Amino acid sequence: MPEVYNIGVDIVDRHASDPNKLALIFEDEDGRVTRYTFAQVKEASDKLAMGLRGLGVERGDRVGILLPQSPETAIAHAAIYKLGAIALPLFTLFGPDALEYRLSDSGARAIITDPTQLPKLMDVRKALPDLRAIIVTGNHAPAGVHAFDDLLAAAHGRFTPVRTVADDPALIIYTSGTTGNPKGALHAHRVLLGHLPGVELPHEFFPQPDDLFWTPADWAWIGGLIDGLLPAWHHGVPVLAHRPRKFDPEQAFALMARHQVRNTFLPPTALKLMRQVSEPRARFDYKLRSIGSGGETLGGEILAWGRETFGFDINEFYGQTECNLVLANCAGLMNVRPGSMGRAVPGHTVSIINDEGDVLPDGEHGHIAVRRPDPVMFLNYWNNPQATTEKFIGDWLLTGDLGRRDADGYFWYLGRTDDVITSGGYRIGPAEVEDCLLKHKAVAMAAVVGSPDAARTEVVKAFVVLAGDVQPSDALAAEIQHHVKTQLAAHEYPREIEFVSELPMTTTGKIIRRVLRQREIERKGVPQS
Template identity: 40%
Template sequence: MTASFGIDYEQEVANFTLEIPERYNFARQVDDYAATHSDKLAIVFKTEPADEGQTLTYGELSKRSNQWANVLASQGIGRGDKVLVLIPRSVDAYVIYLGLIKAGAVILPGSEMLRAKDIEYRVEHAGVKAVVAYGGILDQVEAVRGKSSTLSTFILLGGEQAGWQSYADLMNGQSDQFTSADTAADEMAFLSYTSGTTGGPKGVIHTHSWLYAHQRIAAEYWFDVREDDMAWATAGPGWAKWIWSPFVSILGRGATAFVYAGKFQPETYLQLLSQHPISVLCATPTEYRMIAKVDGLDRFTLKALRSACSAGEPLNREVIDTFHQHFGVTVRDGYGQTENSLLVGTFVGLDVRAGSMGRPSPGIRVAIVDEDGKEVARGEVGDIAVDRQAPILFKGYLNDPERTAKAFRGDWYITGDQGKMDDEGYIWFEGRADDIIISSGYTIGPFEVEDALVQHPDVAECAAVASPDPERGAIVKAFVVLKRPEQASDAKVKELQEHVKVLTAPYKYPREIEFVESLPKTTSGKIRRVELRSLEKSRKH
């Protein structure tokens, strides 16, 4: 865990090497650090700005995750077993993730906003053996109990519930000594689900080697976490970005993770950044946009903040300028996906180009290619692609060879995004090549929204697309054909929105619904979402 520093990008790219060990376990790495830094703060957790909160040292984190690993062993959960984790931001999130890695289990991160249908799909698709959940999602998990032949263990974080084992009770009395599984670097460690344009979500396979490579590239050169930092990454458990920054990047660098579990309010975030020695910040573009709109930013002095980055969608220049003017910090963009890690970014020491995603990560070959997989000329638009041998790339979609094959074109993994590269090697985002919707950093497949809508008895057919939005980047908009057009009304809009929230995670619901007589289609009958996207873009620009 060497200290990071401002880099010479060109030199780092030229000299970069990455030797991944044959056997690697991230939790063992954290334990090794804890052995010599047991009293150092690993986590500072708060639910409200004024509360005292909780803290956990590296020594305590190591022991508690050992206890949890022993709990898992007592439940017969070990190497290769799939465990679905459905918990919010908490100190225990770090304990639970680390303990699962120690046990050699495969973690399925799940948002606490998932609904029964989402959970059932993951359990059946992956063959999940155990679920660890908190009280707020129990009713959704209970709805799938008995529907799976593999799911046998139910563990509740906080409280008591019939049919569930208490996490606290299981931890009580467990030994705080445990030897981490001697996992091979190519063993599966995480199975994160991501939206697709058709069919159910895809199970993205990441091995233990991914955690090693991510630290070496994203944590060091982009997130810029140093051992003496208190770093705040706002992503919550259940998302690939939580594994990226709050978990792997911070603990892997021996820094202190600041965790806030309260609701996002821009002034609250500024208050916390003023109160605590937070030196590194990673937030979503939506959060930065909202913070930049706060009146009287000069009221807040962010004395410790030296580095800030943003990922999920391009950040507009006005927000970057506002942060630099008021806080003396340049917010640096980064680009990656669930299937990989940071592919492109404005790295420490790299000049900012307004509107650009930045340049390829050190050690990662990124190019703009055409339909035949050939690199296009500088300045030409094509598909953003990554060398299929890149160490940060996923190992395929679980039980889905067809969609795995479609993700590759010759020597390249095709991201599904389009862009162009200028003469200096900076990449500029041009838009999605498919129908995926990215809203406030959430990746949403239109199929999931449409599938929920058509289950309403009044809906004949529908199409969901991205509609430009100044704060969220884009929102989900649905074009709906009703079986009885005369039912179209504001009340029907609200009814359909609530219907979607019940069937799938609430962040996927259409914030706008437009009733139409028909949908544009190809001669073969496929809905032309591209035409509807273009319509929305023309209306809002």
């Protein structure tokens, strides 16, 4: 690990000496395609960095990025890193409540967004005294908001990137937990270098000649950003930017064929949907050579379908926001065992430990843990030292997952140690959803759990006790769902609502979610392992 290191300089400036080196292919929702070289991205990110500095953004300040996959998103990341500020990726499906919490908790000084997202920010701006500047893409902006294009046009002179060391903070990604609000995982610049082996192995010794990367995973998540965009640009590999509002498996095949995508990260839910497409090899002239997948366990059927459909093995990998890509498969090096997350990626010490922090023998069940120091491990939870301390047993970081390791070093996932819901590749904390439900006037109490689902692994299910004389109805359930979808996040709303007269509680008044979760497992007839 070098002493001096900056992600923005690494992913952009290092490749900009070749004026024709392709960095980004952007296909918008109307099918228009625009290409950008690294030299163009460098010029734009330098100008944006100067523009942000002119708005008062300094080293260490947090800057939100509320954008979909787009050139402005990639430019913003490079600019923020080169400025020595801290990037705060935000998902475009977040509602006002989710945005307000993350912007307030991080103390964000500025945010970059687009016209479709701007109204949500304007709704909460008064509650964010630290937020000095809102920048909107394009060349038009309402009063009190800055136009992205105008900032770049007004920037003159030469920008010199801030000197950062590898352990300096670079970005905050919020992650959901069992209790309370999401926690901001603060990562250092070194996180990208630490990720490289975990990307290169599942993508079969990435990069290779003519590689081109795309993922439907949003760049606001660690899976889209640090499993895709940033490592590809580190290696000078061009990236395709295109994320439709709703994933369409037919269009995914067509898109990858149209642009001759060679490498992709496809979450298991996307693979399950793509499996429903008939005769893809006969209909689409795709040229993929590697697929990585993670977030949920892949089964033998999906692996077999992938081998038949693409002509190679899908490589599953494992990690989490706080410590990502520490386990992986690489079919070119080892046999892919269906259901296994793979073996420890070189550079990471991963073990199964007990509650006291002792390493357990192969075959025994325990906590999946990673030993520090580790190059991909987060620095801390933003403004939350207690949660940071609780994440560790000695020098072992607890992933929150239970598992086992076999005699050959393969790891096997057994389940969560908490109530976090895994749905469509997203990890959703029940507490934030419950808090949003309680803001609806008809809801007196609510409990949220994951209910088994074949396509998404789990769906969010809410058990709701209604207030006063309010009567349950399908219309009320739809109204409550809309409330969560618009106020919190479209991917976190409860797809199932059950009205109940009471909830299982401890003697101290805490909801016992495991009782409700077990009820759902039995109701849907899920086999017990």
